[in-house]
Amino acid sequence: MTQLIIPEMGSNTQAEVIEILIAEGDQIDVDQSTLVLESEKSTIEVPANQAGIITQLVVKVGDKFTGGEVYAELSASSASPKEAVKNSPKESSSKPESRQPEPPQQIAAAVQTASVPSASTVISSSTVLANKKSDEVYAGPAVRLLARELGVNLADVQGRGLKGRIQKEDVHNFVKQRMQGGIASGVGIPQVAEIDFSQFGSVRHEPLNNIKRATAKAMTIANLNVPQVTQFDEVDITDLEAFRQQQETKTSIVPFVMKALAQCLLDYPRFNSSLNAQGDGLVMKEYVNIGVAVDTPKGLLVPVVRNINQKNITQIRQELQDKAELARQGKLSLVDMQGGSMSLSSLGGIGGTAFTPIVNPPEVAILGLSKARMQPVWQNGAFVPRLMLPLSLSYDHRVIDGAEAARFSQTLVRYLQDVRYLLM
Ligand code: CAO
Numbered sequence: 001m002t003q004l005i006i007p008e009m010g011s012n013t014q015a016e017v018i019e020i021l022i023a024e025g026d027q028i029d030v031d032q033s034t035l036v037l038e039s040e041k042s043t044i045e046v047p048a049n050q051a052g053i054i055t056q057l058v059v060k061v062g063d064k065f066t067g068g069e070v071y072a073e074l075s076a077s078s079a080s081p082k083e084a085v086k087n088s089p090k091e092s093s094s095k096p097e098s099r100q101p102e103p104p105q106q107i108a109a110a111v112q113t114a115s116v117p118s119a120s121t122v123i124s125s126s127t128v129l130a131n132k133k134s135d136e137v138y139a140g141p142a143v144r145l146l147a148r149e150l151g152v153n154l155a156d157v158q159g160r161g162l163k164g165r166i167q168k169e170d171v172h173n174f175v176k177q178r179m180q181g182g183i184a185s186g187v188g189i190p191q192v193a194e195i196d197f198s199q200f201g202s203v204r205h206e207p208l209n210n211i212k213r214a215t216a217k218a219m220t221i222a223n224l225n226v227p228q229v230t231q232f233d234e235v236d237i238t239d240l241e242a243f244r245q246q247q248e249t250k251t252s253i254v255p256f257v258m259k260a261l262a263q264c265l266l267d268y269p270r271f272n273s274s275l276n277a278q279g280d281g282l283v284m285k286e287y288v289n290i291g292v293a294v295d296t297p298k299g300l301l302v303p304v305v306r307n308i309n310q311k312n313i314t315q316i317r318q319e320l321q322d323k324a325e326l327a328r329q330g331k332l333s334l335v336d337m338q339g340g341s342m343s344l345s346s347l348g349g350i351g352g353t354a355f356t357p358i359v360n361p362p363e364v365a366i367l368g369l370s371k372a373r374m375q376p377v378w379q380n381g382a383f384v385p386r387l388m389l390p391l392s393l394s395y396d397h398r399v400i401d402g403a404e405a406a407r408f409s410q411t412l413v414r415y416l417q418d419v420r421y422l423l424m
Contacts, residue, residue, distance in 0.1 A: 001055070001074065001075055002050045002052060002075075002076070003073055003074065004034060004049060004070065004071055004072040004073075004074060005068060005070055006035075006037075006046060006065045006066075006068060006070075006071055007046065007049070008067040008068060009039070009065075009067040010067075013039055013067070014039065014064050014066050015037035015044070015064065015065055015066075016037065016038050016039075016063070016064050017035055017036070017037055017059055017060070017061050017062060017064075017065070018036050018037065018038045018061065019035065019061065019141075020034075020035055020057070020059060020060070020061060021033050021035060021036065021140065021142075022034045022035075022054055022057070022072065023054065024054050024055065024056060024057050025053065025054060026053070026054045027052070027053045027054075028048050028051060028052065028053075028054065028074075029048065029051050030048055030049070030051045031047040031048065032047065032048045033046070033047060033048075033140035034047065034072070035059065035071065036142045037065065044161065045140040045142065045143070045161075045167070050074055052074035052075055052076050053074065053075050053076075054072050055074060056072065056073040057071070057072050058070060058071055058072060058073070059072065137157070137166060138159060138164055138166060139159065139166035139167075140165075143167060143168055143170075143171060146168055146171050147171050150171065152171055152174055152175060154166055154171075156174065157170050157174045158170065178191075189224060209298055209299065211296075211298045211299035211301065212298075212299045215299055218360070219358055221361065222358050222359055222360060223358060225361060226358075226359045226396045226398070227396070227397045227398060228356075228394050228396060228397065229394065229395060229397050229405070230356040230368075230392050230393065230395075231393045231394075231395070231405045231409050232392055232393075233390075233391040233393070233409045233410070233412075233413055234388045234389065234390055234391065234413075235388070235389045235391060235412070235413040235416045235417055236377065236388055236389075236417050237372055237387050237388070237389045237416055238386045238387045239417070239418065240253070240256060240416060240417075240419060241253075241387050244256070249314075251313060251314070251317045252349075253346075253348065253369070253372065253389065254292070254344070254346050254348075254369070255313050255317040255320060256416065257344065257346075257367070257369060257412075257416065258290050258292070258305065258308055258316050258320070258344060259308065259312075259313050259316060259422060260412055260415035260416050260419070260422060261308075261342065261344065261367060261412065262288045262290065262308035262309045263309070263422055264408055264411050264412050264415070265288050265309075265341055265342060266288065266309060267411055268404065268407070268408045270282065270284075270364070270399060270404065271395070271408060272284070272285045272288065272341040272342065273285060273399060274361075274362035274363065275362065275364070275399060279398070282399065285341055287306070287307060287339070287341065288307060288308050288309040288341055289307065289339050289341050290304065290305055290308055290340060290341060290343070291303065291304045291305075291337070291340030291342070291343040291344070291360065291363075292304075292305065292320060292323075292324070292343070292345075292346070293344065293345040293346070294323070294324045294327040294328070296327050296328045296330070297328070301327040301332055301337065302337055302340070302343060302360065303323035303324070303326065303327050303332055303336045304323075304336065304337060304338065304339055304340045305320055305323065323336060340360070340363055341363065342363050342364075342365050342367070343357075343359075343360045343363060343365075343366040343367070344366070344367050344368075345357045345366060345367070345369070346369040347368065347369065347370055347371070348371045348372060348389070349371075350371070351370075351371045352371055352390075353370055353371070353373075353390055354368075354390050355368050355370060355392055356392060356394060357392060357394050358394065359394050359395065359396050364396040364400060365394065365395040365396065365400065366393075366394050366395075367391060367392070367393050367412075368391070368392035368393075368394070369390070369392075370389075370390040370392065372388060372389040373387070373388060374387055374388075375387075389416070391409060391412065391413070393405060393408065393409050393412075
């Protein structure tokens with residue numbers, strides 16, 4: 001006759017029996033899970049330290065142990081471990097948390113019937129893909145039950161228990177990590193799978209600098225949070241170009257667009273707003289500041305030119321030049337990049353016919369400029385050559401309706417087509 005003994009748990013640790021996984025008459029193997037204990041810090045499964053047939057159980061749910069206590073009496077068994085499990089009268093019938101993996105169809109059905117994406121449905125989709133591995137994991141019935149309830153594939157979970165055994169807290173941690181990494185926005189975006197590209201050929205690794213990392217993060221946040229639409233338009237800037245060319249000091253098209261944009265923000269105040277934190281109201285701004293995307297050797301920076309409505313085009317040009325220079329030298333302060341009403345991204349000096357700029361939250365709109373080109377335009381019964389500037393206005397559709405965006409864009413067209421309207 002031998003005994004099953006609670007392992008030592010360390011000083012001052014007391015654990016409560018929350019589940020008994022064996023019954024009198026069961027034939028058990030060494031390391032087979034027998035009890036589930038829960039302490040303040042963790043849940044552990046107690047493996048049998050002996051093989052044999054349970055002759056007497058001296059434990060019940062709710063008992064508290066500190067380690068070293070006897071909880072079952074055993075008699076020796078000659079049966080092989082596999083036969084012992086097979087012959088056990090209670091193994092499969094009495095316990096809902098059997099070691100059998102969940103059939104893939106059952107998990108797939110659970111995924112399909114869930115109408116709202118949740119942590120478990122997102123995780124379940126990978127469960128279906130990798131299910132054939134789940135019977136190879138080292139975890140007890142209670143952990144398997146928990147994993148099934150949460151839709152976690154245990155094959156994806158790293159066990160931190162004895163001999164890599166998966167414990168309940170490993171499953172909870174796995175879910176927590178997935179929640180933080182993959183679905184931080186609450187819309188249930190699964191992570192892109194990590195691929196070892198070296199299997200396809202030689203590769204080298206290039207770290208992202210701080211600016212590019214910050215841009216990557218900001219773009220991800222923007223794209224996940226803002227339902228955006230881009231409104232395209234074209235403006236005839238032939239007259240503006242003629243005026244520009246007459247000036248002694250050359251001013252690029254960008255400061256003119258900034259001035260016209262500032263007037264549009266005054267005309268359409270919702271474009272100069274931000275959604276409040278609860279998403280149920282707008283913060284209306286009474287200043288007019290425009291952030292301009294500047295291409296620098298280290299990456300994209302967006303200095304903000306302030307109070308544009310109070311400045312003339314020469315002042316705007318000077319301030320933009322100064323800030324763009326500071327950006328290229330890496331000397332912009334954080335304050336220089338804060339407080340924009342709206343952003344402007346000009347790729348016109350490079351090329352392109354149109355693009356979809358990404359709204360820079362908490363702003364609700366961004367204007368993209370592509371390269372102005374001479375085009376045949378139908379006027380008074382004939383085609384005439386006109387210099388046409390493509391506009392791409394992206395906006396947050398939670399705040400701005402399509403019709404409002406089209407009107408904003410048309411107003412901008414009117415101001416740039418005839419800058420005298422800016423004086424009215
Ligand atoms: N169509 C045709 N030509 C244009 C134009 C347009 N839309 N916009 C500018 N140009 C011309 C300018 O007039 C200038 O020509 P000239 O020297 O003959 O006058 C030339 O292109 C170069 O302009 P620029 O781009 O150097 O200067 P800018 O004032 O037009 O723009 C700035 C300033 C800071 C916007 C620009 O330097 C820059 O960094 N652009 C890139 C912004 C960017 O990366 N955006 C993407 C962000 S999202 O990834």
